[in-house]
Amino acid sequence: MNNFTFRNATKIIFGKDTENLVGNEVKQYADKILLCYGGGSIKKSGLYDRVVKSLTENGIGFVELSGVRPNPRLSLVREGIKLCCDNGIKFILAVGGGSAADTAKAIAVGVPYDGDVWDFNEGKAVVKEALPIGVVLTIPATGTEASDSAVITNEDGWYKKGLHSEFIRPQFSILNPVLTYTLPHYQTASGAADIMAHIMERYFTNVDHVDLTDRLCEAALKTIINNLPVVLEQPENYDARAEIMWTGTIAHNDLLSTGRIGDWASHKIEHELSAIYDIAHGAGLSIVFPAWMKYVYKHNINKFVQFAVRVWDVDLSFESSEVIALEGINRMIEFFRKAGLPVTLEEANISRDRFEEMADKCTASDTKTIGGLVKLDKKDIINIYELAK
Amino acid sequence: MNNFTFRNATKIIFGKDTENLVGNEVKQYADKILLCYGGGSIKKSGLYDRVVKSLTENGIGFVELSGVRPNPRLSLVREGIKLCCDNGIKFILAVGGGSAADTAKAIAVGVPYDGDVWDFNEGKAVVKEALPIGVVLTIPATGTEASDSAVITNEDGWYKKGLHSEFIRPQFSILNPVLTYTLPHYQTASGAADIMAHIMERYFTNVDHVDLTDRLCEAALKTIINNLPVVLEQPENYDARAEIMWTGTIAHNDLLSTGRIGDWASHKIEHELSAIYDIAHGAGLSIVFPAWMKYVYKHNINKFVQFAVRVWDVDLSFESSEVIALEGINRMIEFFRKAGLPVTLEEANISRDRFEEMADKCTASDTKTIGGLVKLDKKDIINIYELAK
Structure with missing residues (x-):
């Protein structure tokens, strides 16, 4: 820590x-x-x-x-x-x-x-x-x-x-x-994706021994995973709406960052999308996060195994970390898809013609890289947009 | 909520x-x-x-x-x-x-x-x-x-x-x-019991639909359960000491109380013990909490089943809630015992001759009762002291 x-x-x-x-x-x-x-x-x-x-x-x-x-x-x-x-x-x-x-x-x-x-x-x-x-x-x-x-x-x-x-x-x-009862289905789902993204940006860290905050992140993610389907079916379910609303605050009030360094590449990669195409930030994140995960998971496979097992209830088998990690990512994609969110750029009607421009803007800082878990340069970001097609 | x-x-x-x-x-x-x-x-x-x-x-x-x-x-x-x-x-x-x-x-x-x-x-x-x-x-x-x-x-x-x-x-x-490296074994363990008690006082509530805070409580409890044995073996393990220290703050900064009504009977029952016998508060709690649980679990057995399954990894079988609830309590007792804490009054050299006096002081408020999960009167409290003998 x-x-x-x-x-x-x-x-x-x-x-x-x-x-x-x-x-x-x-x-x-x-x-x-x-x-x-x-x-x-x-x-x-x-x-x-x-x-x-x-x-x-x-x-x-x-x-x-x-x-x-x-x-x-x-x-x-x-x-x-x-x-x-x-x-x-x-x-x-x-x-x-x-x-x-x-x-x-x-x-x-x-x-x-x-x-x-x-x-x-x-x-x-x-x-x-x-x-x-x-x-x-x-x-x-x-x-x-x-x-x-x-x-x-x-x-x-x-x-x-x-x-x-x-x-x-x-x-x-x-x-x-x-x-929040009157929020349309799509806005409810995008909001939940944004909340999950705030937690996951903090969760995927290379800092070791962050047991409490790992578990708090997992608790918050599971709360969204269990309650989003409820509110999508029953928009006036007070208790499920309340769980999502309070989790949204906890996800981003910095408690879950204590003692760790988050990643935040997916947020930056998404910001370029919603700046140009004006899609909902959460819907951009449901597209970008899976692609980012597929691109980086090998750099810290244990964290992705933990994510799969503890958050998505993937059965832990010690035979293949890779299979477990990928199954976790797939369950997240399936969850977003079931909530009616786009999980590819194509589903959001975004073509590949401005990938280079977006990757340039995204890495316009002094270091020319982004990301706490894995440093990503312009080429990496184009690759992630390609993976998200 | x-x-x-x-x-x-x-x-x-x-x-x-x-x-x-x-x-x-x-x-x-x-x-x-x-x-x-x-x-x-x-x-x-x-x-x-x-x-x-x-x-x-x-x-x-x-x-x-x-x-x-x-x-x-x-x-x-x-x-x-x-x-x-x-x-x-x-x-x-x-x-x-x-x-x-x-x-x-x-x-x-x-x-x-x-x-x-x-x-x-x-x-x-x-x-x-x-x-x-x-x-x-x-x-x-x-x-x-x-x-x-x-x-x-x-x-x-x-x-x-x-x-x-x-x-x-x-x-x-x-x-x-x-x-905290130089804290003696017993004080480290009593401190951890106090932290767990702060979480459990909040956890055991009759308020329904407190999904996020239930999970945050469970996250905090599991952090103590996993890290206390480490620091008792390796007093200078920074990471495990850090987990316990940060969990101690989160346990009692009121985040885990949001949207729920806690119990707090065990704390009051314990205060009478440590006021008279001057034992460590945490050690008093490792005696009182198991007795309180055994006395009240039937009033909200689902919560005690959830506690057993999610916190103590008791296998969920739908055949008998009672067996599962009691197994959770037993695992907690075993955990305290392994940490070198007393789990009965006898182990702390406290005899039964002042039970009535303590129960009187404990219920000296206007309502003559204590407890958020179950209202307990003087007789109940004497019964709990008896169970803790």
């Missing part, structure tokens, strides 16, 4: 009707806020009205920024920063999924910064302060509700990049599983 | 040599502190010198309170409160095990309070503020390093009572597994 520092101070308020508590939480921070959300869904569901009622009852005024869309855009972030500056806003409340929250986070770092907010995503500046934010979550997926990261897409070149800072962890996040 | 609120802001600094970072952490809070510890062990090991060096290098002065002993005493807490008040102390650093930290926590709530600190343990007053505290942990056991509780023994009548408040969660806790 490696040395580590762990602190996650986000207050999680979880359960039925908890969105009605939002005004009471917000008032500890400000009496005038930016309310950041997507579009019609929160108005149609009545969530918008309940949030506004709670804010109003607590004497909180707000300026609105709507129009957040999946793979949230830099242009809207810049618009939000201007709104906050023009109106003296000191707190941002995101209502929606990961895109609303990530937009709020990017605005939060942009407001007190003199330069352009994209500097943070490009690593040209380090976050030193941010407005506090809160989240009312409607989609369990990105884990942004308790994470230190936000992913934004720059339409100028279609770059999708993350920014990381302790300053952007939400002060509080409100999670009511009932709000 | 029940509604819940979860927030744990304690910063965990984990790994080799991390005690040398203590001064840097403390200086964010105060430049003159109370240093609270037990006795010779931290001086003999050199830990005291390293802590003092780090404090001094960061310009932090300190007043000392030594003499903390296991099952920490109210009289020392009162002495610490006086020291803090007399010296204008604004921060308390505990160096040691749970007793040093719990003493620090009780002092921390006592300093800004006008009345007697025992009021909080008796429920006569509610904590509204506390001095901030930090911990350098040397014994993985009580989980106090990230918990909201402290347990103090009042020598006037030998009452052992907990106090709970968000205000007493440490600001930071420093956990270096190397510091």
